[in-house]
Amino acid sequence: MSQSNPAASAIFATKAEASRGRLFDESESATRTAFQRDRDRIIHSGAFRRLKYKTQVFVYHEGDNYRTRLSHSLEVAQIARSISRVLGLDEDLAETLALAHDLGHTPFGHAGEDALDACMKDYLGFDHNAQTLRIVTKLEHRYAQFDGLNLSWETLEGLVKHNGPVITDDTDINDLPRALTEYAEIQDLELSTFAGPEAQVAALADDIAYNNHDIDDGLRAGLFSIDDLMALPHVGQAFQSVIEQYPGLEETRVIHESVRHLIGSMIGDVIAETRARLDAAKPQSASDIRTLSHAVVSFSAEMTQHNATLKEFLFRRMYRHYRVNRSMSKARRIVTELFSLLHAEPDLLPPEWQVGCDGVKGIKTARRVCDFIAGMTDKFAIEEHKRLCDLSDPRA
Missing domain, CATH: 1.10.3210.10 (Hypothetical protein af1432)
Incomplete structure (x- = not known):
């Protein structure tokens, strides 16, 4: 049985010791609650590290003092812990969700997301919340026994539903991003209710x-x-x-x-x-x-x-x-041109990203290219665009 968090004193707090568990069974940690373990897995993930060079509003090279997705996530975590402590909730779970909530964001903030969604309009679209779920359940490759991070049910539920139910009177499961509908076939996250x-x-x-x-x-x-x-x-x-x-x-x-x-x-x-x-x-x-x-x-x-x-x-x-408009206009062009080129010529992808493609302009290729670009930092996207599109750049 998982350890309990004594700070989660309210009767309505989510209890680590009563967690609904993980998709893949694992032995419990001897030193950490289920939610502390989730937090640690997120912090050690590649997607979390890359938030350092992902835009909040300003592209990374515009100044060292502006927020990035990483510094923003840390600030959200501090506020979430403070509120949870006063209300007697599980601080570790709140912190975990705060640290992970932006993992699915593209380079260049919402401009990058809008551009990638437009590129994917014929291939089931792009949504950063759904991409977060995709990252923590599929795209992180760190563990021998499973893809993803094998996070607890409560953490996955919170990532998907932190803004409220995703199935409502006006929205059914077929209206949701593909990453959510795919995962719903594997594990029930109770998409029609509020999160904890x-x-x-x-x-x-x-x-x-x-x-x-x-x-x-x-x-x-x-x-x-x-x-x-x-x-x-x-x-x-x-x-x-x-x-x-x-x-x-x-x-x-x-x-x-x-x-x-x-x-x-x-x-x-x-x-x-x-x-x-x-x-x-x-x-x-x-x-x-x-x-x-x-x-x-x-x-x-x-x-x-x-x-x-x-x-x-x-x-x-x-x-x-x-x-900001000028900077984001350039960002949209970078994302759009990268997608167009890589979708038409998937053999330009790194070898590990060519796995799972289905040829030139295929739907599976589109998703692989989308995952590749979504995971980029601002810095890497700018450099990759130069490597692939600038004929005077000698780098391959």
Whole structure:
């Protein structure tokens, strides 16, 4: 039997000792709970290491201080652990899901994903959440007994459903990305219910991290100013409070202090709202939380509106800023040209990636090329594009 996590004290926490297990049976660890073991497998995976050079908003070479997928994932994990600790949930499971939630992202952020999805439109498409499942169940080749990482049921469920049920009244299983439908034939992840509470915490921790850290990165990059933020409810108030409390404070410290306050206030809001929902629902287990008709971990209505206003501002002033647009335009061309070339000439793939292809422009070849490109870092994609498309580059 798996060890228990004494920090998971709430009756509705997911219990490591009661895990539904792994697809492939393994002996339990003598020193770690099932979820600690999952976390360690993710940290040691190749996909996790590659997050270091994958874009959050800015391509890696634009500066050392901007967030990458790796630093973002670590920040999400810290927030998820903090919230889980206060609520008496399993911190290790929340951390595991936070660390793994972006494994399926392509190089160049959402621009790369959009380009790859367009390339795959005739071959069942591309979705980064489904790609995360594909990575941890199939594409990582580290263990002698199985492909993937053989993670616990609870971790796989949380990765697939952290944003809510994927089968709804408007969506059936045939509408889902192929990676999900394929895996559903092997193991039932109960796709029509909510995920456990730790996965819901990880999803909100992601929102808290990227909204606030995009404020930091956007200010650092000069895409907007503190004055531009003053009109935003909640955000403007936080900056104004710091400026009034510390007159004459240098701008970099104003930014850090304000963002720190914003993160703290959002965490406090999630904890208060979640406690109220738990008090109303009175769940007696994590399974009870899964069967509710709504998420139990949530922002308040007021904070939800503040976040929507902030996201609209960031979309308009940062994600669609002309400097970001120029960079992402180049990124889309790189992904599109790499896919077109490798799909038409699969013999250009490294030998291990040619395995499983079905010839020029085949559907299996498309998926292998897609997996190859999706796993690239920004750095590798740029270099591979030069090697294959720049006739003056002598490298093969």
